[in-house]
Amino acid sequence: MSKATTPPGFGFGEDEEMLRDLARKFLDEKLPVEALRKLVAEAPEPVYDHGQRPPWAPGLWKQIVELGWAGLAVEEADGGAGISMAGIAGLVEEVGRHALPSPLISTLSAALVLRSAASAPGREQLRRIALGTTAALAITPASGSWEPGDCGITGTRQGDGYLLNGSAHFVQDAFKADFFVGTARVDDELLLFALPSEAEGVSLEQDHIHDLTRDQGTLRLSDVRLSAKDVVSPNGEEVLQRAWPGLLVLVSADLCGTSEWQLQTTVEYAKNRKQFDHPLGFFQAVKHPLVNAMVEIDRARSLLYHAACCIDMGSPESLEAACMAKSAASDAGAFISDRSVQLHGGIGFTWECDVHIYFKRSMHNQALLGDGVHQRRKLADRLIGPIGATVENETA
Amino acid sequence: MSAPHLSPEHAEFHEYARRWLDENAPPPAPERLPLSPIEVMTVGQRDYLQDWQGRCYEAGLIGCDYPVEYGGRGHQGFQSIANQALGKARVPFMINVVGLNMAAPTILHHGSEEQKKKFIPGALSGSEIWCQGFSEPGAGSDMANQQTQAIPQGDNWIVNGHKVWTSLGHFAQWMILITRTSKHHKYDGLTYFLAPIEGHPGVTVRPLVKITGESGFNEVLFEDAVIPDSCRLDAVGKGWTVAMTTLTYERGAAESAGGGSGEAARPTQRLINLARETQRNGVCAADDPVTRDALMQRAIVAEGLAQNARRARVPALCDHPMRLPLQQKLVGSELSQHNARLGVQIAGAHSMLYKLDSSAPSQGYWPLAYMNSYGHTIAAGTNEIQRNILGERVLGLAKSK
Known part of the structure; x- marks a missing residue:
């Protein structure tokens, strides 16, 4: 999929634009903010403490599958749409803008990892995804480390398969997933596997999270038998490293979408709400921070498409570009979240105002796969070199 | 260096520009050059930079998109290619920044045929230096509050007033000048002139000294200066509209039509290098x-x-056409x-050393650049004004005034 030259416009062409505009229209119609509030925030502190599943709209998901979004990251040869990363970023921005509760991003993430494995078992799973099977990544240990090599599951060889034990944490939309793509440490290797959620010995524990638009869980494996055909790759670490920029792009795109909604919603409020005989936006203490938020969002968005384009071209700078995008998107998200609540004033502090739904989704995404500080630490290792790498040139 | 998606004609020009710059990079300046054209102080600096702009113009790297009859080359889309090549070549900047980026495009939009032929070629080649007379002591961010008066007298205008922050004024032959021609209308009472400066009776240019201790900009006094009506740009009372055209180019909202920035690329790399070379508390700052x-x-x-x-x-990736340009x-x-x-922060104790100290990192570049940077956050409409413009024009918030 590597192309020789930089495409114009980040490779965001007519197909990508059409897909994005269609997504915007579809979600505007199916999930206006009133419907979203009704779906996820009808009652305060609704369901999480009691083991119930957080609400989402399976009917809407069925339509989404019919639209082909689930298979966007699956190549055409495997029954997917094989659209560019730039196109996926455009669509996920709309998903974020509507704060869509769905297994879409977790499934796209799993598909990117499976695709990066480029193996026969991986392609088998990709074909299932293209047909509407949902998936989630189970790659994070209890410590919350985002290093692709760290994992909380170990495997021991048994026959031509493996026996898996341990746990994967911070699994996104875990209760919506038909299967998991996970990693297990086997001696010095990191095994990448695919495991159905109903397999024997698999259990899920629900996390209580503040975000109302998704669920999260801990996947526990107790003597789970993994057959050889479910091993996606024996080089899980490499596979994850290759897929990592794409995973960062997905979360960054969602953040860009939520941030733009927060900006526009707060701007609308600042136009309509009057105090001291003026609309709030008249006051520079309100206007200037909103402009600053816009500047940050635009930076994130430009870096997002740059990163997506790098991935589409197979550029060696993909990871740097994606770290930059995620850092900028996380920080832009944090800033506009902060201002969206503050500038709404008293009403912004209440459950009845919609801004909290986006505030929480954004806060979740800021941390997911590493916040701005984390991304910049990774970036510094690449652009400056690891700490201690600078050769001392004088010892006078 | 790859040149993505250029037509054969553009690709050929790109290659030509790159090669020409490679072969014709000027010798080192006889004296230290300032950071940007608005800080040019000495005759030596001016001569060196003016010569360089002239050579770039002769080579077809400047003014390439202007019509031939106004001293250009009549191409389309060549200037941005030349600008890129100039930026990458790390050659000196173009001295005639006001002429190139402000006067020439404004005259092209609003000028008479005669004015275009008279003024544009010299602005492009740099043979005639331009300065800008917009700011006054009482008209900074509130630019329409112009007090410099122009009163008609026969075929002339009599101009009285006081302009400040006039970069390059001490070398300029011409000034783009806003004056008040009516006290009854704040905006519609303004008229725009292309005013003669150097040696012109009634015009006095006095240098102002900046916080850096350097000069480069001036105050300009008009005392019964006589300016012919042929120097008026566009109609009487249209000065505000014409000034907006100028500012659009100055603020980079339109592709810089004159071209030639030559700014050093990759500023972050310079900071990283500084950090690698600097010890702080016995540890490498990097x-x-x-x-x-x-x-x-x-x-x-x-x-x-x-x-x-x-x-x-x-x-397709821009929600509002002016959102990014502004x-x-x-x-x-x-x-x-x-x-x-x-840079100042990383340099630590050494950041206290200034230009003439032999131990100063990069000859005092960091504190000098930091102090100078306020010129850019204040000029061309302070950044506070920029935020108002963005909030009002792009976000649609109520006007703050």
Whole structure:
């Protein structure tokens, strides 16, 4: 999929634009903010403490599958749409803008990892995804480390398969997933596997999270038998490293979408709400921070498409570009979240105002796969070199 | 260096520009050059830079998109290619920044046939230096509050007033000048002139000294100066509209039609190099996690600005046509300021050393660049004004005034 030259416009062409505009229209119609509030925030502190599943709209998901979004990251040869990363970023921005509760991003993430494995078992799973099977990544240990090599599951060889034990944490939309793509440490290797959620010995524990638009869980494996055909790759670490920029792009795109909604919603409020005989936006203490938020969002968005384009071209700078995008998107998200609540004033502090739904989704995404500080630490290792790498040139 | 998606004609020009710059880079300047054209102080600096702009013009790297009859080459889309090549070649900047980026495009939009033929060629070649007479002691951010008066007298105008922050005024032959021709209308009472400066009776240019201790800009006094009506640009009372055209070019909202920036590329790399060379508390500054984070923040903003320029050319990824163009001056000037400030911070104790101290890192570049950066966050409409414009024109918030 590597192309020789930089495409114009980040490779965001007519197909990508059409897909994005269609997504915007579809979600505007199916999930206006009133419907979203009704779906996820009808009652305060609704369901999480009691083991119930957080609400989402399976009917809407069925339509989404019919639209082909689930298979966007699956190549055409495997029954997917094989659209560019730039196109996926455009669509996920709309998903974020509507704060869509769905297994879409977790499934796209799993598909990117499976695709990066480029193996026969991986392609088998990709074909299932293209047909509407949902998936989630189970790659994070209890410590919350985002290093692709760290994992909380170990495997021991048994026959031509493996026996898996341990746990994967911070699994996104875990209760919506038909299967998991996970990693297990086997001696010095990191095994990448695919495991159905109903397999024997698999259990899920629900996390209580503040975000109302998704669920999260801990996947526990107790003597789970993994057959050889479910091993996606024996080089899980490499596979994850290759897929990592794409995973960062997905979360960054969602953040860009939520941030733009927060900006526009707060701007609308600042136009309509009057105090001291003026609309709030008249006051520079309100206007200037909103402009600053816009500047940050635009930076994130430009870096997002740059990163997506790098991935589409197979550029060696993909990871740097994606770290930059995620850092900028996380920080832009944090800033506009902060201002969206503050500038709404008293009403912004209440459950009845919609801004909290986006505030929480954004806060979740800021941390997911590493916040701005984390991304910049990774970036510094690449652009400056690891700490201690600078050769001392004088010892006078 | 790859040149993506150029037509054969453009690719050929790109190759020509690159090769010409490679073969014709000027010898080192006889004296230290300032950071930008608005700080040119001495005759030696001027002569060297004027010669360089003239050679670039002769080579067809400047003014290439202007019509041939006005001294250009009549091409389309060549200037941005030349600008890119100039930027990458690390050659000196174009001295006639006001002429190239402000006067020439404004005259092209609003000028008579005669004015275009008379003024544009010299602005492009740099043979005639231009300065800008917009700011006054009482008309800074509130630019329409112009007090410089022009009163008609036969075929002439009698001009009285006081202009400030006039970069390059001490070398300029011409000034783009806003005057008040009616006291009854704030905006419709303004008229725009192309005013003679050097040696013109009734015009006095006095240098102003900046916080850096350097000069380069001036105050200009008009005392019963006689300016012929043939120097009036566009109609009487249209000065505000014409000034907006100028500012559009100055703030980078339109592709710089004159071209030739020559600014050093990759400012973050320079900061990283500084950090690698600097010991702080016995540890290399490049190993300090706080400094590393700050450096990466700068790198991200710089890359973001470059990618904004790329995205601005993709209408499908822009919600509002002016949203990115109007941010450029704001973000660019604050990026330079924060970069320079970080350089000062990293240099630590050595940041106290200034230009003439032989131990100063990069001959005092960091404190000098930091202090100078306020010129850019204040000029061309302070960044506070830029934020008002963005909030009002792009976000649609109520006007603050």
